[in-house]
Amino acid sequence: MVVISGIIEFRNVSYSKNNNMILENISFSLKKNKYNVIIGKNGSGKSTILKLIVGLEKISGGQIFIDNEELVYKRDELYKIRKKTGIVFQESNEHIIGETVAESLIFGMENNRIPLEKMKENMTKYVKLFQLENIIDKKTVNLSGGEKQKVALAGAVITEPEIILLDEVTEMWDKVTKDKMNGIIEEFLKDGKTVVSVTHNLEEIKRSDNIVFITEEGKIVTGKSEEVNKIIEKKENTEINHEVISEYSADLTKMSLKEEEIKVKIKDISYYYEKERKIIDSFSVNIPKDSITAITGKSGTGKTTLIEIISGLAFLGENFSGEIGYNFRNENKEKEDEKLLLYKNISERELYEIRKRMGIVFQNTGEQFFSGTVLEELEYNITKKYKIKNRKSKELNDKIKEIAELFGYDEKFLMKSPFVLSGGEKKMLGLALAVCLEPEILILDEPTGALDYNMTIKFMQIVEKTKKNGTTVILVTHDENIVKQYSDYILKM
Missing domain, CATH: 3.40.50.300 (P-loop containing nucleotide triphosphate hydrolases)
Known part of the structure; x- marks a missing residue:
């Protein structure tokens, strides 16, 4: 017994x-x-x-x-x-x-x-x-x-x-x-x-x-x-001390940005989860280009909801009002930025144009995986991004090699199932899959929660490198160290 x-x-x-x-x-x-x-x-x-x-x-x-x-x-x-x-x-x-x-x-x-x-x-x-x-x-x-x-x-x-x-x-x-x-x-x-x-x-x-x-x-x-x-x-x-965060990151709610500095313009949005329960109420803010913005605040204030709306993943029916504007780079580099708008009852075609420019790492990263191996996960995103049809092509192999070197993946790791990885390894793979897409906006929801000290540094160094390559980063975090060391702006909710 x-x-x-x-x-x-x-x-x-x-x-x-x-x-x-x-x-x-x-x-x-x-x-x-x-x-x-x-x-x-x-x-x-x-x-x-x-x-x-x-x-x-x-x-x-x-x-x-x-x-x-x-x-x-x-x-x-x-x-x-x-x-x-x-x-x-x-x-x-x-x-x-x-x-x-x-x-x-x-x-x-x-x-x-x-x-x-x-x-x-x-x-x-x-x-x-x-x-x-x-x-x-x-x-x-x-x-x-x-x-x-x-x-x-x-x-x-x-x-x-x-x-x-x-x-x-x-x-x-x-x-x-x-x-x-x-x-x-x-x-x-x-x-x-x-x-x-x-x-x-x-x-x-x-x-x-x-x-x-x-x-x-x-x-x-x-x-x-x-x-x-x-x-x-x-x-x-x-x-670090909680009280000193504001010394390192500019408060977006108190800033005025020029139009050409704005990547995401959030204008008077409200969002209901359930009838008569408003999670976001008449909220407006501008998020700067080519920067890292940290969204902070106590649990349940709508941080994750906000980034789901920005990324086009939230349902936007009668439970939503307001609009979000995006200044995306035009595929024809000689032309001006492409301005897209997210609004109530937006069409699937318009949503697709927004989503394809996003890279996202969720809180529960394991929900993003569906392939049998890490390699297959990477191959899927790379072939999708670059429209590669031949999985034995040199272009695909070169892209895989580039990501593997950046994240420190050896051949043994590439052949692992993503579902048997540790929590921290899943977070890193989520970032790798997002980086494969070369997104204009990278959205991270509590990205470092399961990471040890060394992996946190590696994760954020890759995020910083992505920013320097022209990606706007929006991350939700309760980690004061991340806010202090890496964010350019802070948005308190």
Whole structure:
């Protein structure tokens, strides 16, 4: 019989997938009733560890023990483990089951066969705890990224599990929401829960009780050793004060631009998600050409909605008013810029002319992939952009080689399935696919949330290079470091 009380131990565990060794002969313990964090570079297997704990993936060798009972891959035993474990992954859409927030919360309790009266009690308790009263009846498809992550966390803990597994859950939250959610997690610890968090966040690492660090060589270092302390020190040196952001980025709402300086002109737009619920209200701003504009603000203020409208992905029927103008380069370089307009009930043909000039990296980047390998994903975008019909042509091979060199992809990586990549690797591939299109406007939605320090720098260096080549970049972010170091303008919502 499997009994779970919170302590987890890996003994000489190995895990491989598609002939790729992801974890090799690793051993460590996660402390009971403590805040455990797992850190390491992107692709080191951090998220995989969480999946192994709940049996979503099966180890290739070694043993996993939960409260000194070995993990057994049998249906009934796995059900008992998952019933006592709450997990939140990076891509929150994986957790959103119901049509509304209420239905999503109820689903987990029904799945765990919680009695009706207890379900009612838990709904009241956790809706209040997570401050979901204003969105409890909201359709989940209309939630912001931060709201989805909050609902996913609420759904994971509403069943009152003994172990809570978190995979980069704080990265889509503004500072106020992040502080509130961290306070809730601290209360879980006081109630005797065990928390295991995969993170790159310095504050989480500093306040943790136990650190499991996966080194670049795939070895495990635990506790606050000298090697771990070096990581903390490096992160501290990159931290900045929230109050100084405005010193580095010009506030677009307070600027006046000349017509020839404008790439996107947003004029008096309003947008409804649901009847009588206006997410954007009479909003106007001009976004400069050949620049990086950071859109910031607390969760649920319409940041993602705004970039979906700009990119032509949002539905623009009776729920939309106002207009957006674009100054696009004319394919005939001798002619003036081509001016396009986005408005209510715009035709598909007109939308296509706008969309084809865009490159987009979504929050949940995995939703952008559909091919069997990384190479096939790149080939699709390149052949589409350059109208290449022969997949064995030198032109295509040269373009693939150029992108592979820019992003550091070797032949082995190109043959990987995009669906088995780590969260950070998926983000980088999303950027690679966008860069393939040589877009005039590059839109990034929380692009660095799942990235480690080194990959964040590499990602943003490529974004900067893209800007220098004539691309206007619009990014939604809660990362103050990104705003300080890379943005030319800031738009606060």
